Amino acid sequence: MDLTHYRTFGRSGLRISPMTLGAMTFGLDWEYGASPEDSKAILAKYMEMGGNSVDTANIYTKGHSEKIIGDHLKENNIRRDSMVIATKFFGNMYPGDPNGGGTSRKTMIESLENSLRRLQTDFVDLYWVHAYDEFTPIEETMSALHDMVTAGKVRYIAISDTPAWKISQAQMIAQFRGWSSFIGLQTEYSLLERTSEGELIPMAKEMGLGVMPWSPLKQGILTGKYTRENKGEKLSERYENPEFSEGTYDVIDRLIKLAKEKGVTPTEIALAWVLSRPGVVSTLMGVRTMQHLTNNLKAMEVELSKADMASLNEVSDPPLNFPVPFLRSARNVAHAGANINGWPSIVPPILPKDQKEVY
Template sequence: MQLTDYRTLGRSGLRVSPLALGAMTFGEDWGWGSTPAEAAAIMSKYMEQGGNIIDTANIYTKGHSEKIIGDYLKSTGIRRDQLVISTKFFCNLHPGDPNAGGGGRKNIIQSLENSLRRLQTDYIDLYWLHAYDPHTPIEETMAALHDLVSAGKVRYIAVSDVPAWKVAQAQLVAQFRGWPAFVALQLEYSLLERTVEGEMIPMAQELGLGVMPWSPLKGGVLSGKYTRGNKDEAQSGRSASGLINGLSESTYQVIDRLQELAKEKETTPAGVALAWVISRAGVTSTIIGARTMQQLEQNLAALSVSLTPGEIASLDALCVPVLGFPATFAQTALNMSQAGATVNGISSLTPPLMPQNSNEVY
């Protein structure tokens, strides 16, 4: 696989690379991250190999991430239309102003205008609702996004980190009003975060949303940097606080298996972990973050990693997600309803559609 093996995103004609370049690390405003020069080099390397989607947000490094991307595009003279610029609204950059965040019309419009200014472009290819806003009717959010698409300031809309039931509501509202619907869904997905397999990913597949996982390495836990051998050593970087301290035995088992597979395939644990995410049903483009050129190259190497069904199963078995109601109950009911039934002579008693919690007692 290569970055030029473009895939259509959800139920749309927008073609994107299988790995999207995440820009949350662009800028040092949060105390870590890439300098503008380092970020420019990372973008150049990514695009040289055919990568075409850069994902950012208005909140990333307090807006500096968007400005770094805009300055880069302006200084290099890259043809704007060849790039898919993905950014988000929701987070408040002006504490004390209650209308400077959320999914309301006022914030959506002002956030877009500010993002366009920082990115130095007159349209956004992929504009995301960054999180769930319980205070704003979804009709208001979708109507405002419809207006921006109609005005030519936004090409496609998408949603990130919102409950499945709210996404379903938004899609139905858009369908019946004749408005643009979401084409993609961002969510956390990795070997250490698989609960989205219960409702989020099946919902995305049913409603035509391309899945774009973020944190496929669980904030660096699966990068290969953290092992049993160095668990007592001090670590640096944004992942070192809280998340890394006191990794569980089950997490170390996943890390051990990643190291084994990486050695067999002459790659890195990060490459194997990313290859697992890329291979998952419903996933269109996986977001990779890179603070350094070395990290980018390690992440891109995942494209050349091929996992066999047996190797994938060995990883799956180490991190079976505990799914809540109604996932396990629904599978039990489905099995009961189909007992003895066949389709074209083939028994319907197939393996469970969803991973089961083997410790659950009814």
């Protein structure tokens, strides 16, 4: 697999690369990231290799990330329609302005117009609700998004970091009213963050949303750089090496062991695992250097066997909230211990085999 193995995103005809270039650190405005020149070089290399999906947001490096992307497309006379440019709204760019952030119609319209100006384009391909806004009725948000789509300024809409129940409500309202509905979900997802498997990812599959994980390396913890042996040491100018739980070190140990067996890096194994998960369409990569980009893309060449996946799943198996554990057991009762759709038998049937109905 490579970047040209395009996949349709959610319940749509939009085709994107299996790895999406995350531009959160394009620009040095947060005093950490890649310079505009390095950012453009990374973007050029990604596109040269066939990548077509770039993800940013209005607040990333104070808006500079969007401008760098727009500058690169203009300076190199790149055909706009050849790229899938995604940006997000929600974050407040104007401290003190109560309408500067959130998902109200007023905020959304201003955010979109400013993003279009910085990106130097007439439309965005994918417009993301960046996070859940509990103060705005979801009908208002969905109505405004639909208006943006019908106006031609947005091609598709998607949602990030929002409870499954609220996304389900939004999808049903949109469908019943004939409005545009979400085609994608962004959620944190990695070997160290699998709780979205409880409700968010099953909801996404049922509702026709393609899953695009963020932080698949858990802020670099899954690169293999942090181990039991070097805990407490300062491994970079920016970060101290914290002490993690035994469970985290168990996952790191398994990654390092499997990487050595296959002659690859822990980074490649961790990303390959995410790419192989049900519902995942494209995985975000946050890169600051050309080396980061090269290392991340190698994950597409890694093949994990069923035994490899089982080994990684076992060591990273997450505790999930009610009712998931209960329903797994209840499923066994309903189907008399059968292995249904890959769910293992957890408890024996409540009724013995010779039990008969009383009435």
